[in-house]
Amino acid sequence: MTLYPWLEPLWKQWQLMLSQQSIPHAMLCSANVGTGIEELVNRLAAAVVCKNSDDEACGFCHSCDLSKGGHHPDIHWVMPEKPGKGINVEQVREANRYAMESSQLGGKRIIIIQPAEAMNESASNALLKTLETPPDQCVFILLTQDKHKLLPTIISRCQHWQLPKVSRAVLLDWLNGQNARQVTVDWFILKMYGQSPLDALSFIKQEKQKEWEQLLTILLSGVQSRSFSLFEVQSFFKVDPIEKVTWLLYLFNDLQKAHFGVCEGPFPHLFEQLLGCTSYESAYSHYQHLQKMLHSLQSSSGLNAELLIVDWYLTLVQAPSNN
Incomplete structure:
Protein backbone atom coordinates (compact mmCIF):
# COMPACT_ATOMS: atom_id res chain seq x y z
CA MET A 1 0.00 0.00 0.00
CA THR A 2 1.36 3.41 -1.00
CA LEU A 3 2.17 5.74 1.86
CA TYR A 4 1.00 9.32 2.07
CA PRO A 5 3.83 11.44 0.62
CA TRP A 6 4.50 13.32 3.87
CA LEU A 7 5.11 10.00 5.68
CA GLU A 8 7.71 8.68 3.26
CA PRO A 9 10.77 10.56 4.66
CA LEU A 10 10.20 9.19 8.16
CA TRP A 11 9.53 5.71 6.82
CA LYS A 12 12.87 5.69 4.99
CA GLN A 13 14.61 6.51 8.27
CA TRP A 14 12.74 3.71 10.01
CA GLN A 15 13.63 1.29 7.24
CA LEU A 16 17.31 2.05 7.79
CA MET A 17 16.83 1.40 11.48
CA LEU A 18 15.11 -1.91 10.67
CA SER A 19 17.84 -3.02 8.27
CA GLN A 20 20.46 -2.32 10.92
CA GLN A 21 18.41 -4.20 13.52
CA SER A 22 18.63 -1.20 15.81
CA ILE A 23 15.00 -0.88 16.93
CA PRO A 24 15.06 0.70 20.42
CA HIS A 25 13.01 -0.65 23.30
CA ALA A 26 10.94 2.56 23.38
CA MET A 27 10.08 5.06 20.63
CA LEU A 28 8.24 8.37 20.98
CA CYS A 29 6.73 9.72 17.77
CA SER A 30 5.31 13.25 17.61
CA ALA A 31 2.72 13.87 14.90
CA ASN A 32 -0.53 15.76 14.46
CA VAL A 33 -3.93 14.15 14.24
CA GLY A 34 -4.93 13.86 10.59
CA THR A 35 -1.50 12.84 9.29
CA GLY A 36 -2.18 9.11 9.07
CA ILE A 37 0.68 8.36 11.45
CA GLU A 38 -1.19 5.25 12.58
CA GLU A 39 -0.68 3.77 9.12
CA LEU A 40 3.07 4.31 9.39
CA VAL A 41 3.24 2.73 12.85
CA ASN A 42 1.23 -0.26 11.65
CA ARG A 43 3.71 -0.63 8.82
CA LEU A 44 6.62 -0.53 11.24
CA ALA A 45 5.00 -3.04 13.58
CA ALA A 46 4.26 -5.40 10.69
CA ALA A 47 7.90 -5.22 9.56
CA VAL A 48 9.18 -5.91 13.08
CA VAL A 49 7.08 -9.08 13.47
CA CYS A 50 7.49 -10.28 9.85
CA LYS A 51 9.42 -13.55 9.50
CA ASN A 52 10.92 -12.97 6.06
CA SER A 53 12.15 -9.40 5.72
CA ASP A 54 14.47 -6.96 7.43
CA ASP A 55 13.21 -3.52 6.41
CA GLU A 56 9.69 -4.15 5.05
CA ALA A 57 6.96 -6.66 5.84
CA CYS A 58 6.90 -9.33 3.12
CA GLY A 59 3.09 -9.38 3.02
CA PHE A 60 2.86 -13.14 2.50
CA CYS A 61 3.84 -14.92 5.71
CA HIS A 62 1.39 -15.94 8.42
CA SER A 63 2.57 -13.08 10.61
CA CYS A 64 1.87 -10.55 7.84
CA ASP A 65 -1.61 -12.00 7.26
CA LEU A 66 -2.39 -11.47 10.93
CA SER A 67 -0.94 -7.93 10.85
CA LYS A 68 -3.03 -6.96 7.82
CA GLY A 69 -6.16 -8.26 9.51
CA GLY A 70 -5.40 -6.35 12.70
CA HIS A 71 -5.30 -9.58 14.73
CA HIS A 72 -1.60 -10.17 15.33
CA PRO A 73 -1.24 -11.47 18.90
CA ASP A 74 2.11 -9.72 19.35
CA ILE A 75 0.85 -6.23 18.39
CA HIS A 76 -1.12 -4.50 21.12
CA TRP A 77 -2.71 -1.02 20.97
CA VAL A 78 -3.50 0.98 24.12
CA MET A 79 -6.03 3.77 23.55
CA PRO A 80 -8.74 5.56 25.56
CA GLU A 81 -11.74 3.32 26.09
CA LYS A 82 -14.06 6.14 24.98
CA PRO A 83 -13.47 9.34 22.96
CA GLY A 84 -12.40 12.18 25.23
CA LYS A 85 -11.43 9.82 28.05
CA GLY A 86 -7.92 9.23 29.36
CA ILE A 87 -5.79 6.10 29.43
CA ASN A 88 -6.08 4.69 32.94
CA VAL A 89 -3.59 2.82 35.09
CA GLU A 90 -5.30 -0.56 34.61
CA GLN A 91 -4.85 -0.31 30.85
CA VAL A 92 -1.13 0.37 31.30
CA ARG A 93 -0.74 -2.39 33.88
CA GLU A 94 -2.34 -4.81 31.43
CA ALA A 95 0.11 -3.63 28.75
CA ASN A 96 2.98 -4.12 31.21
CA ARG A 97 1.86 -7.71 31.89
CA TYR A 98 1.66 -8.28 28.15
CA ALA A 99 5.20 -6.88 27.77
CA MET A 100 6.54 -9.44 30.26
CA GLU A 101 4.97 -12.42 28.49
CA SER A 102 6.64 -14.49 25.79
CA SER A 103 5.86 -13.75 22.16
CA GLN A 104 3.09 -15.97 20.84
CA LEU A 105 4.76 -16.27 17.43
CA GLY A 106 8.35 -16.31 18.58
CA GLY A 107 9.37 -12.75 17.71
CA LYS A 108 9.12 -9.31 19.25
CA ARG A 109 6.09 -7.84 20.99
CA ILE A 110 4.91 -4.35 20.02
CA ILE A 111 2.91 -2.13 22.40
CA ILE A 112 1.54 1.10 20.90
CA ILE A 113 0.11 3.81 23.17
CA GLN A 114 -1.99 6.52 21.51
CA PRO A 115 -2.26 9.30 22.44
CA ALA A 116 0.45 8.94 25.05
CA GLU A 117 -0.45 12.28 26.64
CA ALA A 118 -3.87 10.80 27.52
CA MET A 119 -2.26 8.70 30.27
CA ASN A 120 -3.14 9.96 33.72
CA GLU A 121 -0.48 10.34 36.40
CA SER A 122 -0.87 6.81 37.78
CA ALA A 123 -0.76 5.31 34.29
CA SER A 124 2.35 7.33 33.41
CA ASN A 125 4.14 6.18 36.55
CA ALA A 126 3.19 2.56 35.86
CA LEU A 127 4.65 2.81 32.36
CA LEU A 128 7.77 4.52 33.64
CA LYS A 129 8.59 1.57 35.90
CA THR A 130 8.54 -0.76 32.89
CA LEU A 131 10.59 1.58 30.71
CA GLU A 132 13.23 1.82 33.43
CA THR A 133 13.82 -1.93 33.13
CA PRO A 134 12.58 -2.76 29.63
CA PRO A 135 11.61 -6.37 28.89
CA ASP A 136 13.59 -8.27 26.24
CA GLN A 137 12.12 -8.49 22.76
CA CYS A 138 9.48 -5.86 23.45
CA VAL A 139 9.09 -2.45 21.76
CA PHE A 140 6.96 0.37 23.15
CA ILE A 141 5.80 2.99 20.63
CA LEU A 142 4.26 6.14 22.09
CA LEU A 143 2.33 8.42 19.74
CA THR A 144 1.77 12.00 20.85
CA GLN A 145 0.52 15.33 19.58
CA ASP A 146 2.37 17.19 22.34
CA LYS A 147 5.33 15.50 24.00
CA HIS A 148 5.58 18.32 26.54
CA LYS A 149 2.49 16.89 28.25
CA LEU A 150 4.42 13.70 29.04
CA LEU A 151 6.59 13.11 32.08
CA PRO A 152 10.17 14.23 31.32
CA THR A 153 11.36 10.89 32.72
CA ILE A 154 9.28 9.02 30.13
CA ILE A 155 10.61 11.21 27.32
CA SER A 156 14.18 10.60 28.47
CA ARG A 157 13.73 6.83 28.12
CA CYS A 158 12.43 6.95 24.55
CA GLN A 159 14.07 7.52 21.19
CA HIS A 160 12.23 10.58 19.84
CA TRP A 161 10.99 10.88 16.26
CA GLN A 162 9.25 13.96 14.86
CA LEU A 163 7.12 13.72 11.73
CA PRO A 164 8.51 16.42 9.37
CA LYS A 165 6.27 19.37 8.55
CA VAL A 166 3.99 18.99 5.55
CA SER A 167 4.86 21.60 2.92
CA ARG A 168 2.13 23.61 1.25
CA ALA A 169 3.15 22.26 -2.17
CA VAL A 170 3.00 18.62 -1.03
CA LEU A 171 -0.37 19.12 0.64
CA LEU A 172 -2.03 20.87 -2.31
CA ASP A 173 -0.57 18.41 -4.82
CA TRP A 174 -1.91 15.48 -2.80
CA LEU A 175 -5.34 17.07 -2.34
CA ASN A 176 -5.62 17.75 -6.08
CA GLY A 177 -4.91 14.07 -6.73
CA GLN A 178 -7.74 12.78 -4.56
CA ASN A 179 -10.46 13.23 -7.21
CA ALA A 180 -12.84 14.37 -4.49
CA ARG A 181 -12.89 17.78 -6.21
CA GLN A 182 -10.29 20.20 -7.32
CA VAL A 183 -9.02 22.26 -4.41
CA THR A 184 -10.96 25.51 -4.63
CA VAL A 185 -10.83 26.36 -0.93
CA ASP A 186 -8.88 29.55 -0.22
CA TRP A 187 -5.45 28.76 1.27
CA PHE A 188 -6.12 31.38 3.94
CA ILE A 189 -8.76 28.98 5.28
CA LEU A 190 -7.17 25.66 4.36
CA LYS A 191 -3.93 26.46 6.19
CA MET A 192 -5.77 25.62 9.42
CA TYR A 193 -5.25 22.02 8.37
CA GLY A 194 -1.80 22.54 6.86
CA GLN A 195 -0.27 19.93 9.19
CA SER A 196 -3.32 17.62 9.16
CA PRO A 197 -3.82 16.66 5.50
CA LEU A 198 -6.53 14.06 6.11
CA ASP A 199 -8.56 16.66 8.01
CA ALA A 200 -7.99 19.12 5.14
CA LEU A 201 -9.45 16.59 2.71
CA SER A 202 -12.45 16.05 5.01
CA PHE A 203 -12.95 19.84 5.20
CA ILE A 204 -13.13 20.00 1.41
CA LYS A 205 -15.33 16.93 0.92
CA GLN A 206 -17.83 18.10 3.51
CA GLU A 207 -17.87 21.61 2.03
CA LYS A 208 -17.12 23.14 5.41
CA GLN A 209 -15.98 26.40 3.84
CA LYS A 210 -19.66 27.40 3.92
CA GLU A 211 -19.69 26.87 7.68
CA TRP A 212 -16.45 28.85 8.05
CA GLU A 213 -18.01 31.78 6.19
CA GLN A 214 -21.14 31.45 8.34
CA LEU A 215 -18.92 31.70 11.42
CA LEU A 216 -17.39 34.95 10.18
CA THR A 217 -20.86 36.32 9.45
CA ILE A 218 -22.04 35.44 12.97
CA LEU A 219 -19.03 37.21 14.48
CA LEU A 220 -19.47 40.28 12.29
CA SER A 221 -23.17 40.64 13.05
CA GLY A 222 -22.30 40.69 16.72
CA VAL A 223 -19.31 43.04 16.83
CA GLN A 224 -20.50 45.43 14.09
CA SER A 225 -24.16 45.98 14.87
CA ARG A 226 -24.72 44.08 18.15
CA SER A 227 -27.50 42.39 16.21
CA PHE A 228 -27.54 38.63 16.38
CA SER A 229 -29.81 35.63 16.76
CA LEU A 230 -28.95 33.62 19.86
CA PHE A 231 -30.80 30.66 18.33
CA GLU A 232 -28.57 30.85 15.24
CA VAL A 233 -25.45 30.96 17.41
CA GLN A 234 -26.59 27.99 19.49
CA SER A 235 -27.52 25.99 16.40
CA PHE A 236 -24.19 26.70 14.73
CA PHE A 237 -22.07 25.51 17.65
CA LYS A 238 -24.24 22.49 18.44
CA VAL A 239 -22.45 20.44 15.76
CA ASP A 240 -18.67 19.79 16.01
CA PRO A 241 -18.14 22.42 18.75
CA ILE A 242 -14.49 21.52 19.43
CA GLU A 243 -13.56 21.83 15.76
CA LYS A 244 -15.29 25.21 15.59
CA VAL A 245 -13.45 26.45 18.68
CA THR A 246 -10.26 25.47 16.83
CA TRP A 247 -11.44 27.59 13.89
CA LEU A 248 -11.98 30.50 16.28
CA LEU A 249 -8.46 30.09 17.66
CA TYR A 250 -6.95 30.25 14.17
CA LEU A 251 -9.13 33.22 13.34
CA PHE A 252 -8.20 35.28 16.39
CA ASN A 253 -4.55 34.33 15.97
CA ASP A 254 -4.68 35.62 12.38
CA LEU A 255 -6.35 38.82 13.58
CA GLN A 256 -3.42 39.43 15.92
CA LYS A 257 -0.89 38.73 13.15
CA ALA A 258 -2.73 40.96 10.70
CA HIS A 259 -2.46 43.91 13.09
CA PHE A 260 1.33 43.49 12.97
CA GLY A 261 1.40 42.89 9.21
CA VAL A 262 2.71 39.33 9.49
CA CYS A 263 -0.40 37.41 8.43
CA GLU A 264 -0.21 35.80 5.01
CA GLY A 265 -2.77 37.24 2.59
CA PRO A 266 -4.68 37.98 0.53
CA PHE A 267 -7.49 38.19 3.10
CA PRO A 268 -11.07 37.10 2.40
CA HIS A 269 -13.49 40.05 2.40
CA LEU A 270 -15.29 38.89 5.56
CA PHE A 271 -11.98 38.64 7.42
CA GLU A 272 -11.00 42.16 6.34
CA GLN A 273 -14.29 43.46 7.72
CA LEU A 274 -13.76 41.70 11.02
CA LEU A 275 -10.19 43.00 11.20
CA GLY A 276 -11.47 46.54 10.77
CA CYS A 277 -13.64 46.36 13.86
CA THR A 278 -11.45 44.22 16.16
CA SER A 279 -8.46 45.71 17.95
CA TYR A 280 -5.27 43.80 18.63
CA GLU A 281 -6.00 43.91 22.36
CA SER A 282 -9.45 42.42 21.83
CA ALA A 283 -8.13 39.70 19.52
CA TYR A 284 -5.42 38.80 22.02
CA SER A 285 -7.85 38.65 24.94
CA HIS A 286 -10.33 36.44 23.12
CA TYR A 287 -7.54 34.20 21.83
CA GLN A 288 -6.41 33.56 25.42
CA HIS A 289 -9.98 32.85 26.48
CA LEU A 290 -10.52 30.41 23.61
CA GLN A 291 -7.25 28.61 24.32
CA LYS A 292 -8.35 27.88 27.88
CA MET A 293 -11.78 26.82 26.66
CA LEU A 294 -10.36 24.39 24.12
CA PRO A 320 -17.95 48.20 25.16
CA SER A 321 -15.78 48.43 22.07
CA ASN A 322 -13.68 46.05 19.98
CA ASN A 323 -11.66 48.60 18.09
Missing part, protein backbone atom coordinates in the same frame (compact mmCIF):
# COMPACT_ATOMS: atom_id res chain seq x y z
CA HIS A 295 -8.08 22.85 26.74
CA SER A 296 -11.04 22.38 29.09
CA LEU A 297 -13.22 20.82 26.38
CA GLN A 298 -10.47 18.42 25.31
CA SER A 299 -9.61 17.32 28.83
CA SER A 300 -13.12 17.13 30.33
CA SER A 301 -15.71 15.30 28.24
CA GLY A 302 -18.58 16.16 30.62
CA LEU A 303 -18.58 19.91 29.90
CA ASN A 304 -21.41 21.56 27.97
CA ALA A 305 -19.44 22.84 24.98
CA GLU A 306 -22.36 24.67 23.38
CA LEU A 307 -23.10 26.64 26.57
CA LEU A 308 -19.45 27.59 27.11
CA ILE A 309 -19.07 28.84 23.54
CA VAL A 310 -22.31 30.84 23.60
CA ASP A 311 -21.24 32.45 26.90
CA TRP A 312 -17.96 33.42 25.27
CA TYR A 313 -19.79 34.85 22.24
CA LEU A 314 -21.90 37.04 24.50
CA THR A 315 -18.75 38.49 26.08
CA LEU A 316 -17.51 39.28 22.57
CA VAL A 317 -20.60 41.13 21.41
CA GLN A 318 -21.36 42.85 24.72
CA ALA A 319 -17.89 44.36 25.11
Whole structure:
Protein backbone atom coordinates (compact mmCIF):
# COMPACT_ATOMS: atom_id res chain seq x y z
CA MET A 1 0.00 0.00 0.00
CA THR A 2 1.36 3.41 -1.00
CA LEU A 3 2.17 5.74 1.86
CA TYR A 4 1.00 9.32 2.07
CA PRO A 5 3.83 11.44 0.62
CA TRP A 6 4.50 13.32 3.87
CA LEU A 7 5.11 10.00 5.68
CA GLU A 8 7.71 8.68 3.26
CA PRO A 9 10.77 10.56 4.66
CA LEU A 10 10.20 9.19 8.16
CA TRP A 11 9.53 5.71 6.82
CA LYS A 12 12.87 5.69 4.99
CA GLN A 13 14.61 6.51 8.27
CA TRP A 14 12.74 3.71 10.01
CA GLN A 15 13.63 1.29 7.24
CA LEU A 16 17.31 2.05 7.79
CA MET A 17 16.83 1.40 11.48
CA LEU A 18 15.11 -1.91 10.67
CA SER A 19 17.84 -3.02 8.27
CA GLN A 20 20.46 -2.32 10.92
CA GLN A 21 18.41 -4.20 13.52
CA SER A 22 18.63 -1.20 15.81
CA ILE A 23 15.00 -0.88 16.93
CA PRO A 24 15.06 0.70 20.42
CA HIS A 25 13.01 -0.65 23.30
CA ALA A 26 10.94 2.56 23.38
CA MET A 27 10.08 5.06 20.63
CA LEU A 28 8.24 8.37 20.98
CA CYS A 29 6.73 9.72 17.77
CA SER A 30 5.31 13.25 17.61
CA ALA A 31 2.72 13.87 14.90
CA ASN A 32 -0.53 15.76 14.46
CA VAL A 33 -3.93 14.15 14.24
CA GLY A 34 -4.93 13.86 10.59
CA THR A 35 -1.50 12.84 9.29
CA GLY A 36 -2.18 9.11 9.07
CA ILE A 37 0.68 8.36 11.45
CA GLU A 38 -1.19 5.25 12.58
CA GLU A 39 -0.68 3.77 9.12
CA LEU A 40 3.07 4.31 9.39
CA VAL A 41 3.24 2.73 12.85
CA ASN A 42 1.23 -0.26 11.65
CA ARG A 43 3.71 -0.63 8.82
CA LEU A 44 6.62 -0.53 11.24
CA ALA A 45 5.00 -3.04 13.58
CA ALA A 46 4.26 -5.40 10.69
CA ALA A 47 7.90 -5.22 9.56
CA VAL A 48 9.18 -5.91 13.08
CA VAL A 49 7.08 -9.08 13.47
CA CYS A 50 7.49 -10.28 9.85
CA LYS A 51 9.42 -13.55 9.50
CA ASN A 52 10.92 -12.97 6.06
CA SER A 53 12.15 -9.40 5.72
CA ASP A 54 14.47 -6.96 7.43
CA ASP A 55 13.21 -3.52 6.41
CA GLU A 56 9.69 -4.15 5.05
CA ALA A 57 6.96 -6.66 5.84
CA CYS A 58 6.90 -9.33 3.12
CA GLY A 59 3.09 -9.38 3.02
CA PHE A 60 2.86 -13.14 2.50
CA CYS A 61 3.84 -14.92 5.71
CA HIS A 62 1.39 -15.94 8.42
CA SER A 63 2.57 -13.08 10.61
CA CYS A 64 1.87 -10.55 7.84
CA ASP A 65 -1.61 -12.00 7.26
CA LEU A 66 -2.39 -11.47 10.93
CA SER A 67 -0.94 -7.93 10.85
CA LYS A 68 -3.03 -6.96 7.82
CA GLY A 69 -6.16 -8.26 9.51
CA GLY A 70 -5.40 -6.35 12.70
CA HIS A 71 -5.30 -9.58 14.73
CA HIS A 72 -1.60 -10.17 15.33
CA PRO A 73 -1.24 -11.47 18.90
CA ASP A 74 2.11 -9.72 19.35
CA ILE A 75 0.85 -6.23 18.39
CA HIS A 76 -1.12 -4.50 21.12
CA TRP A 77 -2.71 -1.02 20.97
CA VAL A 78 -3.50 0.98 24.12
CA MET A 79 -6.03 3.77 23.55
CA PRO A 80 -8.74 5.56 25.56
CA GLU A 81 -11.74 3.32 26.09
CA LYS A 82 -14.06 6.14 24.98
CA PRO A 83 -13.47 9.34 22.96
CA GLY A 84 -12.40 12.18 25.23
CA LYS A 85 -11.43 9.82 28.05
CA GLY A 86 -7.92 9.23 29.36
CA ILE A 87 -5.79 6.10 29.43
CA ASN A 88 -6.08 4.69 32.94
CA VAL A 89 -3.59 2.82 35.09
CA GLU A 90 -5.30 -0.56 34.61
CA GLN A 91 -4.85 -0.31 30.85
CA VAL A 92 -1.13 0.37 31.30
CA ARG A 93 -0.74 -2.39 33.88
CA GLU A 94 -2.34 -4.81 31.43
CA ALA A 95 0.11 -3.63 28.75
CA ASN A 96 2.98 -4.12 31.21
CA ARG A 97 1.86 -7.71 31.89
CA TYR A 98 1.66 -8.28 28.15
CA ALA A 99 5.20 -6.88 27.77
CA MET A 100 6.54 -9.44 30.26
CA GLU A 101 4.97 -12.42 28.49
CA SER A 102 6.64 -14.49 25.79
CA SER A 103 5.86 -13.75 22.16
CA GLN A 104 3.09 -15.97 20.84
CA LEU A 105 4.76 -16.27 17.43
CA GLY A 106 8.35 -16.31 18.58
CA GLY A 107 9.37 -12.75 17.71
CA LYS A 108 9.12 -9.31 19.25
CA ARG A 109 6.09 -7.84 20.99
CA ILE A 110 4.91 -4.35 20.02
CA ILE A 111 2.91 -2.13 22.40
CA ILE A 112 1.54 1.10 20.90
CA ILE A 113 0.11 3.81 23.17
CA GLN A 114 -1.99 6.52 21.51
CA PRO A 115 -2.26 9.30 22.44
CA ALA A 116 0.45 8.94 25.05
CA GLU A 117 -0.45 12.28 26.64
CA ALA A 118 -3.87 10.80 27.52
CA MET A 119 -2.26 8.70 30.27
CA ASN A 120 -3.14 9.96 33.72
CA GLU A 121 -0.48 10.34 36.40
CA SER A 122 -0.87 6.81 37.78
CA ALA A 123 -0.76 5.31 34.29
CA SER A 124 2.35 7.33 33.41
CA ASN A 125 4.14 6.18 36.55
CA ALA A 126 3.19 2.56 35.86
CA LEU A 127 4.65 2.81 32.36
CA LEU A 128 7.77 4.52 33.64
CA LYS A 129 8.59 1.57 35.90
CA THR A 130 8.54 -0.76 32.89
CA LEU A 131 10.59 1.58 30.71
CA GLU A 132 13.23 1.82 33.43
CA THR A 133 13.82 -1.93 33.13
CA PRO A 134 12.58 -2.76 29.63
CA PRO A 135 11.61 -6.37 28.89
CA ASP A 136 13.59 -8.27 26.24
CA GLN A 137 12.12 -8.49 22.76
CA CYS A 138 9.48 -5.86 23.45
CA VAL A 139 9.09 -2.45 21.76
CA PHE A 140 6.96 0.37 23.15
CA ILE A 141 5.80 2.99 20.63
CA LEU A 142 4.26 6.14 22.09
CA LEU A 143 2.33 8.42 19.74
CA THR A 144 1.77 12.00 20.85
CA GLN A 145 0.52 15.33 19.58
CA ASP A 146 2.37 17.19 22.34
CA LYS A 147 5.33 15.50 24.00
CA HIS A 148 5.58 18.32 26.54
CA LYS A 149 2.49 16.89 28.25
CA LEU A 150 4.42 13.70 29.04
CA LEU A 151 6.59 13.11 32.08
CA PRO A 152 10.17 14.23 31.32
CA THR A 153 11.36 10.89 32.72
CA ILE A 154 9.28 9.02 30.13
CA ILE A 155 10.61 11.21 27.32
CA SER A 156 14.18 10.60 28.47
CA ARG A 157 13.73 6.83 28.12
CA CYS A 158 12.43 6.95 24.55
CA GLN A 159 14.07 7.52 21.19
CA HIS A 160 12.23 10.58 19.84
CA TRP A 161 10.99 10.88 16.26
CA GLN A 162 9.25 13.96 14.86
CA LEU A 163 7.12 13.72 11.73
CA PRO A 164 8.51 16.42 9.37
CA LYS A 165 6.27 19.37 8.55
CA VAL A 166 3.99 18.99 5.55
CA SER A 167 4.86 21.60 2.92
CA ARG A 168 2.13 23.61 1.25
CA ALA A 169 3.15 22.26 -2.17
CA VAL A 170 3.00 18.62 -1.03
CA LEU A 171 -0.37 19.12 0.64
CA LEU A 172 -2.03 20.87 -2.31
CA ASP A 173 -0.57 18.41 -4.82
CA TRP A 174 -1.91 15.48 -2.80
CA LEU A 175 -5.34 17.07 -2.34
CA ASN A 176 -5.62 17.75 -6.08
CA GLY A 177 -4.91 14.07 -6.73
CA GLN A 178 -7.74 12.78 -4.56
CA ASN A 179 -10.46 13.23 -7.21
CA ALA A 180 -12.84 14.37 -4.49
CA ARG A 181 -12.89 17.78 -6.21
CA GLN A 182 -10.29 20.20 -7.32
CA VAL A 183 -9.02 22.26 -4.41
CA THR A 184 -10.96 25.51 -4.63
CA VAL A 185 -10.83 26.36 -0.93
CA ASP A 186 -8.88 29.55 -0.22
CA TRP A 187 -5.45 28.76 1.27
CA PHE A 188 -6.12 31.38 3.94
CA ILE A 189 -8.76 28.98 5.28
CA LEU A 190 -7.17 25.66 4.36
CA LYS A 191 -3.93 26.46 6.19
CA MET A 192 -5.77 25.62 9.42
CA TYR A 193 -5.25 22.02 8.37
CA GLY A 194 -1.80 22.54 6.86
CA GLN A 195 -0.27 19.93 9.19
CA SER A 196 -3.32 17.62 9.16
CA PRO A 197 -3.82 16.66 5.50
CA LEU A 198 -6.53 14.06 6.11
CA ASP A 199 -8.56 16.66 8.01
CA ALA A 200 -7.99 19.12 5.14
CA LEU A 201 -9.45 16.59 2.71
CA SER A 202 -12.45 16.05 5.01
CA PHE A 203 -12.95 19.84 5.20
CA ILE A 204 -13.13 20.00 1.41
CA LYS A 205 -15.33 16.93 0.92
CA GLN A 206 -17.83 18.10 3.51
CA GLU A 207 -17.87 21.61 2.03
CA LYS A 208 -17.12 23.14 5.41
CA GLN A 209 -15.98 26.40 3.84
CA LYS A 210 -19.66 27.40 3.92
CA GLU A 211 -19.69 26.87 7.68
CA TRP A 212 -16.45 28.85 8.05
CA GLU A 213 -18.01 31.78 6.19
CA GLN A 214 -21.14 31.45 8.34
CA LEU A 215 -18.92 31.70 11.42
CA LEU A 216 -17.39 34.95 10.18
CA THR A 217 -20.86 36.32 9.45
CA ILE A 218 -22.04 35.44 12.97
CA LEU A 219 -19.03 37.21 14.48
CA LEU A 220 -19.47 40.28 12.29
CA SER A 221 -23.17 40.64 13.05
CA GLY A 222 -22.30 40.69 16.72
CA VAL A 223 -19.31 43.04 16.83
CA GLN A 224 -20.50 45.43 14.09
CA SER A 225 -24.16 45.98 14.87
CA ARG A 226 -24.72 44.08 18.15
CA SER A 227 -27.50 42.39 16.21
CA PHE A 228 -27.54 38.63 16.38
CA SER A 229 -29.81 35.63 16.76
CA LEU A 230 -28.95 33.62 19.86
CA PHE A 231 -30.80 30.66 18.33
CA GLU A 232 -28.57 30.85 15.24
CA VAL A 233 -25.45 30.96 17.41
CA GLN A 234 -26.59 27.99 19.49
CA SER A 235 -27.52 25.99 16.40
CA PHE A 236 -24.19 26.70 14.73
CA PHE A 237 -22.07 25.51 17.65
CA LYS A 238 -24.24 22.49 18.44
CA VAL A 239 -22.45 20.44 15.76
CA ASP A 240 -18.67 19.79 16.01
CA PRO A 241 -18.14 22.42 18.75
CA ILE A 242 -14.49 21.52 19.43
CA GLU A 243 -13.56 21.83 15.76
CA LYS A 244 -15.29 25.21 15.59
CA VAL A 245 -13.45 26.45 18.68
CA THR A 246 -10.26 25.47 16.83
CA TRP A 247 -11.44 27.59 13.89
CA LEU A 248 -11.98 30.50 16.28
CA LEU A 249 -8.46 30.09 17.66
CA TYR A 250 -6.95 30.25 14.17
CA LEU A 251 -9.13 33.22 13.34
CA PHE A 252 -8.20 35.28 16.39
CA ASN A 253 -4.55 34.33 15.97
CA ASP A 254 -4.68 35.62 12.38
CA LEU A 255 -6.35 38.82 13.58
CA GLN A 256 -3.42 39.43 15.92
CA LYS A 257 -0.89 38.73 13.15
CA ALA A 258 -2.73 40.96 10.70
CA HIS A 259 -2.46 43.91 13.09
CA PHE A 260 1.33 43.49 12.97
CA GLY A 261 1.40 42.89 9.21
CA VAL A 262 2.71 39.33 9.49
CA CYS A 263 -0.40 37.41 8.43
CA GLU A 264 -0.21 35.80 5.01
CA GLY A 265 -2.77 37.24 2.59
CA PRO A 266 -4.68 37.98 0.53
CA PHE A 267 -7.49 38.19 3.10
CA PRO A 268 -11.07 37.10 2.40
CA HIS A 269 -13.49 40.05 2.40
CA LEU A 270 -15.29 38.89 5.56
CA PHE A 271 -11.98 38.64 7.42
CA GLU A 272 -11.00 42.16 6.34
CA GLN A 273 -14.29 43.46 7.72
CA LEU A 274 -13.76 41.70 11.02
CA LEU A 275 -10.19 43.00 11.20
CA GLY A 276 -11.47 46.54 10.77
CA CYS A 277 -13.64 46.36 13.86
CA THR A 278 -11.45 44.22 16.16
CA SER A 279 -8.46 45.71 17.95
CA TYR A 280 -5.27 43.80 18.63
CA GLU A 281 -6.00 43.91 22.36
CA SER A 282 -9.45 42.42 21.83
CA ALA A 283 -8.13 39.70 19.52
CA TYR A 284 -5.42 38.80 22.02
CA SER A 285 -7.85 38.65 24.94
CA HIS A 286 -10.33 36.44 23.12
CA TYR A 287 -7.54 34.20 21.83
CA GLN A 288 -6.41 33.56 25.42
CA HIS A 289 -9.98 32.85 26.48
CA LEU A 290 -10.52 30.41 23.61
CA GLN A 291 -7.25 28.61 24.32
CA LYS A 292 -8.35 27.88 27.88
CA MET A 293 -11.78 26.82 26.66
CA LEU A 294 -10.36 24.39 24.12
CA HIS A 295 -8.08 22.85 26.74
CA SER A 296 -11.04 22.38 29.09
CA LEU A 297 -13.22 20.82 26.38
CA GLN A 298 -10.47 18.42 25.31
CA SER A 299 -9.61 17.32 28.83
CA SER A 300 -13.12 17.13 30.33
CA SER A 301 -15.71 15.30 28.24
CA GLY A 302 -18.58 16.16 30.62
CA LEU A 303 -18.58 19.91 29.90
CA ASN A 304 -21.41 21.56 27.97
CA ALA A 305 -19.44 22.84 24.98
CA GLU A 306 -22.36 24.67 23.38
CA LEU A 307 -23.10 26.64 26.57
CA LEU A 308 -19.45 27.59 27.11
CA ILE A 309 -19.07 28.84 23.54
CA VAL A 310 -22.31 30.84 23.60
CA ASP A 311 -21.24 32.45 26.90
CA TRP A 312 -17.96 33.42 25.27
CA TYR A 313 -19.79 34.85 22.24
CA LEU A 314 -21.90 37.04 24.50
CA THR A 315 -18.75 38.49 26.08
CA LEU A 316 -17.51 39.28 22.57
CA VAL A 317 -20.60 41.13 21.41
CA GLN A 318 -21.36 42.85 24.72
CA ALA A 319 -17.89 44.36 25.11
CA PRO A 320 -17.95 48.20 25.16
CA SER A 321 -15.78 48.43 22.07
CA ASN A 322 -13.68 46.05 19.98
CA ASN A 323 -11.66 48.60 18.09
